[in-house]
Amino acid sequence: MKLKIPFVIFILWTETNLFAAEAGMPQLDSKYWYSQSFWLILIFLVLYLSLSKFFIPKIKDNLDDREKKINENLDEAKKFSELAERKNLDYENEITNAKKEVIKIINDSKKQLDKSINQKKEQFEKELEKEIKKAEKEIFELKNNSSDSIKTIAEEISSKVIQDITGEKLNSSSIKASVTEIAKNKVGKYL
Amino acid sequence: MHLIFTIKKGGKMELEAAKMIGAGLAAIALAGAGVGIGIIFGNYLSGAMRNPSAAQKQFPNLLLGFALAEATGLFGLVVALIILFAF
Amino acid sequence: MAANPMHQFQVYRLGPEIKLGNVDLSFTNASLFMLISALSICIFLYFGSKQKSIIPGRLQLIAELFYNFIAKMINDTAGSKAKPYFPFIFTLFMFVLLCNMIGMLPYSFTVTSHIIVTLVMALFIFIAVTIIGFFKHGLKYLSIFVPKGVPVVLLPLITVIEIISYLSRPVSLSVRLFANMMAGHTMLKVFGSFVISLGLLGGWLPLSFSVALTGLEILVAFLQAYVFAILTCIYLNDALNLHH
Numbered sequence: 001m002k003l004k005i006p007f008v009i010f011i012l013w014t015e016t017n018l019f020a021a022e023a024g025m026p027q028l029d030s031k032y033w034y035s036q037s038f039w040l041i042l043i044f045l046v047l048y049l050s051l052s053k054f055f056i057p058k059i060k061d062n063l064d065d066r067e068k069k070i071n072e073n074l075d076e077a078k079k080f081s082e083l084a085e086r087k088n089l090d091y092e093n094e095i096t097n098a099k100k101e102v103i104k105i106i107n108d109s110k111k112q113l114d115k116s117i118n119q120k121k122e123q124f125e126k127e128l129e130k131e132i133k134k135a136e137k138e139i140f141e142l143k144n145n146s147s148d149s150i151k152t153i154a155e156e157i158s159s160k161v162i163q164d165i166t167g168e169k170l171n172s173s174s175i176k177a178s179v180t181e182i183a184k185n186k187v188g189k190y191l
Numbered sequence: 192m193h194l195i196f197t198i199k200k201g202g203k204m205e206l207e208a209a210k211m212i213g214a215g216l217a218a219i220a221l222a223g224a225g226v227g228i229g230i231i232f233g234n235y236l237s238g239a240m241r242n243p244s245a246a247q248k249q250f251p252n253l254l255l256g257f258a259l260a261e262a263t264g265l266f267g268l269v270v271a272l273i274i275l276f277a278f
Numbered sequence: 279m280a281a282n283p284m285h286q287f288q289v290y291r292l293g294p295e296i297k298l299g300n301v302d303l304s305f306t307n308a309s310l311f312m313l314i315s316a317l318s319i320c321i322f323l324y325f326g327s328k329q330k331s332i333i334p335g336r337l338q339l340i341a342e343l344f345y346n347f348i349a350k351m352i353n354d355t356a357g358s359k360a361k362p363y364f365p366f367i368f369t370l371f372m373f374v375l376l377c378n379m380i381g382m383l384p385y386s387f388t389v390t391s392h393i394i395v396t397l398v399m400a401l402f403i404f405i406a407v408t409i410i411g412f413f414k415h416g417l418k419y420l421s422i423f424v425p426k427g428v429p430v431v432l433l434p435l436i437t438v439i440e441i442i443s444y445l446s447r448p449v450s451l452s453v454r455l456f457a458n459m460m461a462g463h464t465m466l467k468v469f470g471s472f473v474i475s476l477g478l479l480g481g482w483l484p485l486s487f488s489v490a491l492t493g494l495e496i497l498v499a500f501l502q503a504y505v506f507a508i509l510t511c512i513y514l515n516d517a518l519n520l521h522h
Contacts, residue, residue: 025276026287027393027460032308034301036289037398039309040389044399047316047373051323052365058327059345066332251351251508258505262450265457272460276284 154179210274217271224264231256283467287391311387315376351508356515371507378499391459400452403510411517426521451509458502462495
């Protein structure tokens with residue numbers, strides 16, 4: 001309550017004071033209209049001329065310069081990247097070429113190696129066959145020889161055994177005949 | 192208080208009182224401006240909620256609509272001030 | 279005296295009285311603040327365009343921001359034909375903006391809160407746009423009053439309405455700016471006087487309100503300059519591109 005009364009008094013005071021002094025809108029007072037419009041036109045004209053002649057072209061130049069420089073730099077960067085790409089491509093090409101060459105070399109040496117191995121193999125096989133044939137021949141001769149010698153040994157032994165037992169000398173030709181007969185039947189099995 | 196005295200004085204309304212009443216009536220125009228601004232911002236918001244990607248592009252239009260709607264209310268205010276101070 | 283919210287709009291003579299015949303052309307406080315805003319634009323743009331660095335400094339960045347902002351606005355609303363009018367619209371925007379903003383400083387004077395100032399600017403724009411329209415299209419420019427696709431019965435009515443709306447352009451353009459600035463400053467003053475009259479005890483509420491209102495007024499100051507410029511662009515667009 002104590003506060004309220006001065007509050008109301010204050011509001012009334014401001015309300016009465018609000019529009020009391022020199023009532024009216026200064027905007028509608030025509031005393032300085034000409035002066036204001038004159039100065040406005042003058043100042044605006046000078047401002048317009050100075051802006052359009054000096055400041056706006058300057059700002060525009062700045063902006064254009066920046067755009068140009070940025071574009072130039074971008075172009076340069078693009079050029080460099082293209083160059084780098086080209087170099088990269090060359091490098092890759094070289095690598096693939098080298099790889100191809102390596103593969104070629106490997107294949108060639110492989111082929112050569114294979115060839116020489118095969119040649120040697122064939123030679124070796126031929127020699128082997130020769131040796132085998134030789135050995136077979138020898139064995140065959142040996143076989144024949146051995147059968148002959150066995151026959152003679154068998155004749156001798158049988159004649160001797162018969163002599164020892166009977167004490168007689170048998171006809172060597174008959175012994176020979178019987179031995180060959182037996183040999184035909186039996187020795188062929190073992191030789 | 193001034194108003195009450197003037198009306199009571201001669202049974203006839205004085206110019207001063209009529210001016211006050213007229214100015215008050217003219218200020219009602221601001222209600223319409225308030226409604227208009229509310230509609231503009233509300234519709235902008237609902238549109239922006241539906242399609243947020245298009246909201247940024249329409250922001251200048253929002254400001255323009257706001258200024259145009261507010262101006263009509265301020266015309267009323269100007270009328271009120273002119274009634275109060277010019278005559 | 280100080281509590282009168284209209285007192286801040288008072289114009290008074292500074293220096294000697296200048297008279298041209300019967301017409302009073304004295305240098306007033308309004309002229310002083312016009313000069314201050316024009317000079318601050320020049321100083322700002324001078325320092326904004328002084329260094330030609332690739333990476334812009336603060337002022338340069340702001341100046342280029344304004345430049346790009348206006349250029350984009352003109353291009354969006356009036357097309358590429360309006361490019362020759364860029365300096366005018368840039369000057370107009372900067373002048374109105376700086377006048378509004380300098381008016382927000384305490385003890386300063388708001389140039390744009392005077393109807394005569396805004397009316398001169400709006401009338402100039404209106405006349406210039408009309409001349410440009412007639413110059414570009416000849417008498418065909420009158421077809422701006424006859425919108426396309428309207429039934430013949432309604433045509434006379436619509437044409438009258440179009441003519442009235444065309445003629446009311448300078449009025450609405452000027453009154454919008456003037457009323458916004460005047461209403462805002464009056465409101466600020468009223469709340470300021472409440473702070474003083476309520477004193478230490480109750481003055482905090484209107485004070486905080488006044489701070490919020492100052493923020494709103496700064497927004498309005500920018501917005502009205504923007505609207506003034508964009509409406510100029512729209513009018514210019516009507517004159518340059520007929521019925522597109």
